[in-house]
Amino acid sequence: MYRLFRIIQRDTINLLTNSMWIFFSLMFPLLLVAILGFLTEGLYGDYFTSYDYYGVTFMLFSAMYAATFSANSFMEEKIKQANLRIVYSPIRNWFIPFSKVVATFIFTTIFYTIAAVICHLLFHIRFGSENLLQIWLLFIGMNLLFSCIGVLMCCIFKSEGVANQILSILTAALAMLSGFIFPIANLGETFVKISRWLPTAKVAQAVFEMIYDQNTASFFPVFSLLLIGSILILGLSIILFRGEEYV
Known part of the structure; x- marks a missing residue:
């Protein structure tokens, strides 16, 4: 386990020393909330403001972009080369x-x-x-799920570029259908029905219920869904990963 800890430590440092990723992870949600909150300010009330709406939805939307970070940290060319010695060392795949x-x-x-x-x-x-x-736990649960999804895409497609293209389409589609960009009711009843089945939409609904209704009934089932989904996706990634393909 010491070797695993050292690898995690090294990978975390690689992320923490990348100024562009730090800038993106901070500014992406801030700019989205600021711009959309300002542009739609007159469409919401005084109690439930546009900033309240987009503050929640765009933080969840940002969590979905953890998939892009994990894909880049997994198969970015310079990181792959630095990890060659790990692939050929006597550790578990x-x-x-x-x-x-x-x-x-x-x-x-x-x-x-x-x-x-x-x-x-x-x-x-x-x-x-x-x-x-509880709201923070749901947020990091979503973050964990998409961190796993990014790695899975790399294990399936064996390419950072292809994985990121798929992830871009996936995150945009899920964000739209979950009502993160605008209320899903604007798209009609069919899309509302689709939204009800999406785990991302369930997370947003659970968060809003806890903030405005103090209703925590959805917390445990939604958090369990995120955790179980993360475990299953990570397990599938481990099964599909082959060190020789990583090289």
Whole structure:
């Protein structure tokens, strides 16, 4: 386990020392909330503001981009070359995909949490004072799920470029169908029915219920769904990963 810890430590440091990824993880949610919150300010009320809506949905949308971080940290060319010695060293194959998921999860959790705090301070977004811990757990649960999905895409397609193209389409489609960009009711009843089956939409609904209704009934089933999904996807990634293909 010491070797696994050292690999995770190295992968986490690689992420933490990449200034562009730090900038993106902080500025992406901040700019989205600021721009969309300002443009749609007149469409919402005083109690439930546009900043409240997009503060929640775009933080969840940002968590979905953890998949891109994990894919890049897994198969970016310079990182692949640095990990050649790990592939050929006497360690278990599953250390590599597992480490990428854990490192990405740590990195994105830190900086997305900082971004959420800044959004709260700048735009007075309510994240639910009474149920803040549970809301944060749902957020990081979504973060973990998509950290696993990014690694899985790399294991399936064996290419960072292809994986990121698929992930871009997937995250955009899920964001739209989950009501992250605009209320899904605007698209009609058919899309509303589709949205009800999406785990991303269930997370957003559970968060809004906890903030505005103090209703925590959905927390455990939704959090369990995210956790079980993460475990299954990570397990599949470990099964599909082959060190020789990584090279």
